[in-house]
Amino acid sequence: MAKPTSFPPVYTDAFQQASENLRRTLPLINQHKTPVNPVNYAVWYEYVSGHNQALIDAIDTRLSKGETISNEINQYLYEKYVLMGMPEKLSQTNNGLRLVVDNTINYINRAESTAGDVANDLHKRQSILENCHDIDDIRDVLASILENTRKLTDSSLSLRQELADSTQEILKLRNELNAVKHQARTDSLTNLNNRGQFDKELSQLCQTGQVRFSLLLIDIDYFKEINDRFGHALGDKLLQYLASLLHKHCDDLHIAARYGGDELAMLLLHTTAEETHAIAESIRQSCAASRLKKKDSQESIGEVTISIGASLYQVGDTPIELIERADQALYQAKQSGRNRVQIWPTSTTAAELEQ
Numbered sequence: 001m002a003k004p005t006s007f008p009p010v011y012t013d014a015f016q017q018a019s020e021n022l023r024r025t026l027p028l029i030n031q032h033k034t035p036v037n038p039v040n041y042a043v044w045y046e047y048v049s050g051h052n053q054a055l056i057d058a059i060d061t062r063l064s065k066g067e068t069i070s071n072e073i074n075q076y077l078y079e080k081y082v083l084m085g086m087p088e089k090l091s092q093t094n095n096g097l098r099l100v101v102d103n104t105i106n107y108i109n110r111a112e113s114t115a116g117d118v119a120n121d122l123h124k125r126q127s128i129l130e131n132c133h134d135i136d137d138i139r140d141v142l143a144s145i146l147e148n149t150r151k152l153t154d155s156s157l158s159l160r161q162e163l164a165d166s167t168q169e170i171l172k173l174r175n176e177l178n179a180v181k182h183q184a185r186t187d188s189l190t191n192l193n194n195r196g197q198f199d200k201e202l203s204q205l206c207q208t209g210q211v212r213f214s215l216l217l218i219d220i221d222y223f224k225e226i227n228d229r230f231g232h233a234l235g236d237k238l239l240q241y242l243a244s245l246l247h248k249h250c251d252d253l254h255i256a257a258r259y260g261g262d263e264l265a266m267l268l269l270h271t272t273a274e275e276t277h278a279i280a281e282s283i284r285q286s287c288a289a290s291r292l293k294k295k296d297s298q299e300s301i302g303e304v305t306i307s308i309g310a311s312l313y314q315v316g317d318t319p320i321e322l323i324e325r326a327d328q329a330l331y332q333a334k335q336s337g338r339n340r341v342q343i344w345p346t347s348t349t350a351a352e353l354e355q
């Protein structure tokens with residue numbers, strides 16, 4: 001089962017597929033004379049499973065130059081393309097936050113110590129004043145009190161400024177943290193939810209079992225041919241275009257995600273079978289009606305169609321059961337000619353399912 005990158009990585013390959021990947025991974029690790037450790041294994045596993053396109057491109061570029069994928073390169077690829085640099089970004093934000101907190105504590109300590117010094121000095125002046133009868137001495141005491149008051153004002157003004165700076169810095173870090181969080185659950189190509197986030201949402205829905213919802217699996221027809229004929233970059237644009245169609249059909253109640261390489265998914269919440277069918281049909285028709293052209297040459301890429309398999313949640317369903325039914329429906333849609341919507345079970349009409 002295809003999977004786009006997500007953080008943390010999610011592996012849903014069935015036993016047989018995972019074993020097949022193991023068989024293909026080990027010779028590659030040996031070929032590059034690197035040890036079979038979790039990092040090297042994860043990199044080559046992602047490579048052979050064919051879902052992490054950015055990682056595949058990075059490795060293929062190196063291989064085409066005759067380079068060896070050494071331990072160090074594996075580590076670099078692992079952090080960049082498997083973990084997607086996320087731990088590093090989180091630790092940067094964390095360090096930034098720690099620095100701001102340290103600085104703020106220092107500002108407050110400094111202001112407190114100035115205030116303490118001033119208070120001590122004022123006490124001293126107070127006792128001098130009690131026994132003081134000379135006008136010059138009184139003037140000296142007053143000058144000193146004024147000086148202390150000025151010090152206190154300066155210190156509280158700079159504390160205010162420093163606290164304002166800290167607040168700004170904390171707001172900036174909060175935005176960065178939100179961006180990292182967004183990135184962790186978003187597919188970078190389509191800007192839809194990534195597979196990890198999709199799995200989380202689906203498993204929550206199944207666990208609570210209280211919301212009526214349905215699942216759409218959406219797959220571009222003959223995508224390999226399109227890639228082969230017009231290039232991978234155009235294929236990527238097409239995926240982005242399809243994602244934008246899903247966005248248009250997504251209200252607050254729905255969740256759209258990149259499920260696998262060329263496969264997108266939608267969870268339609270509080271949606272009946274009739275509504276599920278209508279939404280899926282509308283997406284299918286919008287795609288088929290699009291007249292897409294290559295941007296540079298304006299060459300038409302012809303009709304692009306999609307097939308959609310849908311399944312309706314039934315109380316007690318596990319995510320795997322729901323996905324398998326949608327997968328079967330998608331398979332049926334492909335088998336019966338593509339460019340169509342199929343709801344599982346395929347022999348039952350949407351109206352019957354609703355009863």
Ligand SMILES: Nc1nc2c(ncn2[C@@H]2O[C@H](COP(=O)(O)OP(=O)(O)OP(=O)(O)O)[C@@H](O)[C@H]2O)c(=O)[nH]1
Nearest residue numbers: 053219220221222223224225227232235236261262
């Ligand atoms: N451009 C691009 N292609 C991708 C990406 N991920 C997967 N693919 C390609 O999607 C194609 C999927 O092909 P298949 O699922 O085998 O079949 P298909 O050609 O779509 O044909 P049907 O699904 O049977 O209609 C493969 O050629 C993959 O290389 C991606 O991120 N970008």
